[in-house]
Amino acid sequence: xxxxxxxxxxxxxxxxxxxxxxxxxxxxxxxxxxxxxxxxxxxxxxxxxxxxxxxxxxxxxxxxxxxxxxxxxxxxxxxxxxxxxxxxxxxxxxxxxxxxxxxxxxxxxxxxxxxxxxxxxxxxxxxxxxxxxxxxxxxxxxxxxxxxxxxxxxxxxxxxxxxxxxxxxxxxxxxxxxxxxxxxxxxxxxxxxxxxxxxxxxxxxxxxxxxxxxxxxxxxxxxxxxxxxxxxxxxxxxxxxxxxxxxxxxxxxxxxxxxxxxxxxxxxxxxxxxxxxxxxxxxxxxxxxxxxxxxxxxxxxxxxxxxxxxxxxxxxxxxxxxxxxxxxxxxxxxxxxxxxxxxxxxxxxxxxxxxxxxxxxxxxxxxxxxxxxxxxxxxxxxxxxxxxxxxxxxxxxxxxxxxxxxxxxxxxxxxxxxxxxxxxxxxxxxxxxxxxxxxxxxxxxxxxxxxxxxxxxxxxx
Amino acid sequence: xxxxxxxxxxxxxxxxxxxxxxxxxxxxxxxxxxxxxxxxxxxxxxxxxxxxxxxxxxxxxxxxxxxxxxxxxxxxxxxxxxxxxxxxxxxxxxxxxxxxxxxxxxxxxxxxxxxxxxxxxxxxxxxxxxxxxxxxxxxxxxxxxxxxxxxxxxxxxxxxxxxxxxxxxxxxxxxxxxxxxxxxxxxxxxxxxxxxxxxxxxxxxxxxxxxxxxxxxxxxxxxxxxxxxxxxxxxxxxxxxxxxxxxxxxxxxxxxxxxxxxxxxxxxxxxxxxxxxxxxxxxxxxxxxxxxxxxxxxxxxxxxxxxxxxxxxxxxxxxxxxxxxxxxxxxxxxxxxxxxxxxxxxxxxxxxxxxxxxxxxxxxxxxxxxxxxxxxxxxxxxxxxxxxxxxxxxxxxxxxxxxxxxxxxxxxxxxxxxxxxxxxxxxxxxxxxxxxxxxxxxxxxxxxxxxxxxxxxxxxx
Numbered sequence: 005x006x007x008x009x010x011x012x013x014x015x016x017x018x019x020x021x022x023x024x025x026x027x028x029x030x031x032x033x034x035x036x037x038x039x040x041x042x043x044x045x046x047x048x049x050x051x052x053x054x055x056x057x058x059x060x061x062x063x064x065x066x067x068x069x070x071x072x073x074x075x076x077x078x079x080x081x082x083x084x085x086x087x088x089x090x091x092x093x094x095x096x097x098x099x100x101x102x103x104x105x106x107x108x109x110x111x112x113x114x115x116x117x118x119x120x121x122x123x124x125x126x127x128x129x130x131x132x133x134x135x136x137x138x139x140x141x142x143x144x145x146x147x148x149x150x151x152x153x154x155x156x157x158x159x160x161x162x163x164x165x166x167x168x169x170x171x172x173x174x175x176x177x178x179x180x181x182x183x184x185x186x187x188x189x190x191x192x193x194x195x196x197x198x199x200x201x202x203x204x205x206x207x208x209x210x211x212x213x214x215x216x217x218x219x220x221x222x223x224x225x226x227x228x229x230x231x232x233x234x235x236x237x238x239x240x241x242x243x244x245x246x247x248x249x250x251x252x253x254x255x256x257x258x259x260x261x262x263x264x265x266x267x268x269x270x271x272x273x274x275x276x277x278x279x280x281x282x283x284x285x286x287x288x289x290x291x292x293x294x295x296x297x298x299x300x301x302x303x304x305x306x307x308x309x310x311x312x313x314x315x316x317x318x319x320x321x322x323x324x325x326x327x328x329x330x331x332x333x334x335x336x337x338x339x340x341x342x343x344x345x346x347x348x349x350x351x352x353x354x355x356x357x358x359x360x361x362x363x364x365x366x367x368x369x370x371x372x373x374x375x376x377x378x379x380x381x382x383x384x385x386x387x388x389x390x391x392x393x394x395x396x397x398x399x400x401x402x403x404x405x406x407x408x409x410x411x412x413x414x415x416x417x418x419x420x421x422x423x424x425x426x427x428x429x430x431x432x433x434x435x436x437x438x439x440x441x442x443x444x445x446x447x448x449x450x451x452x453x454x455x456x457x458x459x460x461x462x463x464x465x
Numbered sequence: 466x467x468x469x470x471x472x473x474x475x476x477x478x479x480x481x482x483x484x485x486x487x488x489x490x491x492x493x494x495x496x497x498x499x500x501x502x503x504x505x506x507x508x509x510x511x512x513x514x515x516x517x518x519x520x521x522x523x524x525x526x527x528x529x530x531x532x533x534x535x536x537x538x539x540x541x542x543x544x545x546x547x548x549x550x551x552x553x554x555x556x557x558x559x560x561x562x563x564x565x566x567x568x569x570x571x572x573x574x575x576x577x578x579x580x581x582x583x584x585x586x587x588x589x590x591x592x593x594x595x596x597x598x599x600x601x602x603x604x605x606x607x608x609x610x611x612x613x614x615x616x617x618x619x620x621x622x623x624x625x626x627x628x629x630x631x632x633x634x635x636x637x638x639x640x641x642x643x644x645x646x647x648x649x650x651x652x653x654x655x656x657x658x659x660x661x662x663x664x665x666x667x668x669x670x671x672x673x674x675x676x677x678x679x680x681x682x683x684x685x686x687x688x689x690x691x692x693x694x695x696x697x698x699x700x701x702x703x704x705x706x707x708x709x710x711x712x713x714x715x716x717x718x719x720x721x722x723x724x725x726x727x728x729x730x731x732x733x734x735x736x737x738x739x740x741x742x743x744x745x746x747x748x749x750x751x752x753x754x755x756x757x758x759x760x761x762x763x764x765x766x767x768x769x770x771x772x773x774x775x776x777x778x779x780x781x782x783x784x785x786x787x788x789x790x791x792x793x794x795x796x797x798x799x800x801x802x803x804x805x806x807x808x809x810x811x812x813x814x815x816x817x818x819x820x821x822x823x824x825x826x827x828x829x830x831x832x833x834x835x836x837x838x839x840x841x842x843x844x845x846x847x848x849x850x851x852x853x854x855x856x857x858x859x860x861x862x863x864x865x866x867x868x869x870x871x872x873x874x875x876x877x878x879x880x881x882x883x884x885x886x887x888x889x890x891x892x893x894x895x896x897x898x899x900x901x902x903x904x905x906x907x908x909x910x911x912x913x914x915x916x917x918x919x920x921x922x923x924x925x926x
Binding site: 024027028059062173177209210211243244264265272275282285290295298302312313316319320326334336346348349351352356363364366371374377389449 | 641773795798
């Protein structure tokens with residue numbers, strides 16, 4: 005077990021993931037230049053776990069480990085590494101090791117590996133592939149970024165429609181070496197290579213040899229255009245519980261297949277992107293360096309500064325009132341803060357509902373009314389609470405009334421802005437996850453300060 | 466196409482999802498009591514799309530549609546409906562229709578349907594099942610909520626280890642009727658029913674009949690304990706690219722199988738939960754009513770009120786200073802707001818890194834230092850900007866200096882709190898997504914107001 009001294013914060017309580025003990029042993033072996041121990045410890049690890057290990061140790065440890073580890077890194081580990089680290093690790097590898105690693109991969113994994121590389125590095129890796137594989141990767145790269153064409157694998161198991169189960173099984177046995185590592189369906193094609201249906205392996209295995217494949221196709225057949233955006237592909241897999249789906253070109257001809265594991269990765273990445281964008285973090289992993297991370301976070305903070313200054317300009321209009329009643333300065337952030345939080349709640353629900361296609365024209369008005377209702381009710385409750393706080397704290401019923409009224413107004417506005425801002429942004433083609441937060445908090449800050457201080461001027465001064 | 470009058474906000478630009486035109490036609494058919502049109506429109510829809518349609522129309526339209534639609538709802542539609550609506554829809558259905566619908570489902574889907582129902586309703590549905598299915602569902606319900614045991618399906622295709630490919634294929638052909646709808650592997654078991662390996666259908670199909678199954682098993686075999694929490698199951702599927710995995714009881718005996726589509730749903734739900742929790746929205750769908758939604762959002766707003774009052778108490782300590790220099794009241798929200806945003810950025814990255822197991826003891830210190838570095842650099846940049854704003858706006862270099870210093874302090878604290886708060890909460894067994902936001906913004910509000918107003922008192926008064 006790892007020593008207790010740095011046991012202050014994170015406990016390893018998980019069933020999967022690397023345990024601290026193993027990580028500690030690897031780090032010690034690296035420190036001791038103990039090649040035998042490194043090989044022994046690394047050998048049983050799944051490529052995904054090797055990648056995690058490389059991500060979690062320091063850059064210096066990573067460099068030593070890669071130099072000492074004799075069996076060395078394979079293509080699958082490279083695929084599993086997060087993008088930022090991949091290039092660092094690739095730069096370490098002698099070109100023959102890299103070439104070897106890449107040759108093992110399926111075409112979709114090679115595409116995933118090279119698509120965001122600089123041209124020179126990409127060319128070096130493509131050169132390591134044999135002719136057919138390189139052509140496959142290059143064709144995939146000709147499809148738009150984040151499209152089905154980039155996601156698909158070219159290795160497809162297909163058959164003419166009129167084949168029987170027996171013919172197909174014999175064919176598979178004879179072409180064993182050419183089969184993709186994983187496949188779940190036989191795709192039936194007509195003479196012009198257009199997919200016409202698919203057969204699950206389970207169905208085929210339980211059907212007599214003489215039955216034709218076109219007798220046992222599945223209902224849920226949905227070819228995917230190669231240019232379709234990958235989030236639409238993920239949506240289709242999720243919505244229709246697909247396991248694999250054929251990909252077709254503009255002429256409807258079969259060019260590849262997408263499997264559910266690829267769709268799951270996209271789905272995961274989309275949700276992650278939404279979470280980070282909602283928090284004003286564009287992208288970036290845990291291994292990005294300080295300057296990179298600073299650059300990623302700066303734009304949102306800059307936007308927030310502008311909105312905060314806007315709010316301050318509102319406050320500045322009421323300097324005279326604040327000079328007269330300092331309690332206003334004490335209480336005003338409460339109104340703004342409550343509005344900001346209520347707005348964030350509404351907008352998050354709205355952003356997700358747009359992403360999952362649950363919010364449509366037919367239920368928009370109902371949802372808007374609901375958000376208004378929720379804002380109003382919560383506004384009234386907190387108005388009573390804050391009215392009492394204002395009264396007790398500052399002994400002024402009028403001040404209590406002012407903050408109560410401002411609270412109702414701001415929470416109602418927060419609910420409406422929280423739903424309408426993302427909907428309008430989506431309609432304008434802007435990702436609502438990226439920009440809604442700034443707009444909504446500007447609205448709730450400005451309205452919050454203005455309502456509270458404005459009512460104070462009207463009623464108290 | 467739908468008429469343009471309500472085209473103000475949401476445009477349908479998606480490849481999947483229901484289009485407005487279809488939704489409009491169904492609503493019109495419901496309005497006209499046109500049974501033939503309803504049947505014609507609904508017939509080609511995938512159960513998932515039927516469920517979406519039911520979710521997106523109003524409660525009154527839903528009631529009419531369910532009464533008019535002659536072929537009626539099937540079990541899969543019930544499975545696809547969001548939980549809140551399911552009970553409403555089930556309440557509409559005559560019991561023989563409901564029984565029929567439920568009998569079509571696999572055991573895992575029945576479990577999913579009934580697990581959160583009230584006892585009476587649950588019993589009614591279980592009674593509709595035949596003996597064997599009911600026993601299967603009841604056993605699944607005996608496992609903890611959100612565990613592998615609830616997620617698995619009991620229908621497993623298994624074989625003794627010594628069987629050959631030919632024996633297996635013959636067995637499948639003879640037991641066609643008993644096979645689950647979808648299966649991807651044959652699970653090999655020893656005489657005590659312990660799983661010892663698995664064979665993909667693709668591998669089996671491409672292997673000669675006389676080869677024993679135990680010669681062609683996969684490396685990535687990972688049995689899952691039935692009591693394992695479902696998020697760990699989803700992690701394993703994602704990390705190790707599993708398609709299906711056997712589930713074992715405490716004695717290591719095979720009790721079921723989990724497939725990737727179930728894991729994908731869990732993964733999706735977990736990410737969704739994190740997003741909503743980070744925004745202070747516990748749960749809830751778009752179809753919850755106003756009062757339900759108000760109740761869901763209230764607790765977080767109440768917590769926020771407490772933290773906002775805490776921040777106000779800090780401000781109250783400086784009333785005299787504010788009365789003397791009203792500009793302090795104008796500028797102070799900027800410092801707090803910038804800190805809140807920077808803190809939210811850090812905490813979101815930290816919460817996600819904890820969820821994906823990327824943040825561990827071995828890289829914690831590096832990540833903390835990085836967040837401190839990012840906070841410091843962004844703090845310095847915005848200090849210069851705000852120093853200038855303060856100087857230009859209020860003509861006071863000292864005021865500019867005070868806000869600049871407070872900005873550096875608060876952004877540094879925001880970075881540290883943003884990472885340490887979620888890590889400590891996780892260590893204490895609290896979901897960091899749920900509680901970090903309140904803690905971090907309390908810290909940044911209190912520190913922001915205190916640093917700014919405190920420095921002002923020291924340097925300006």
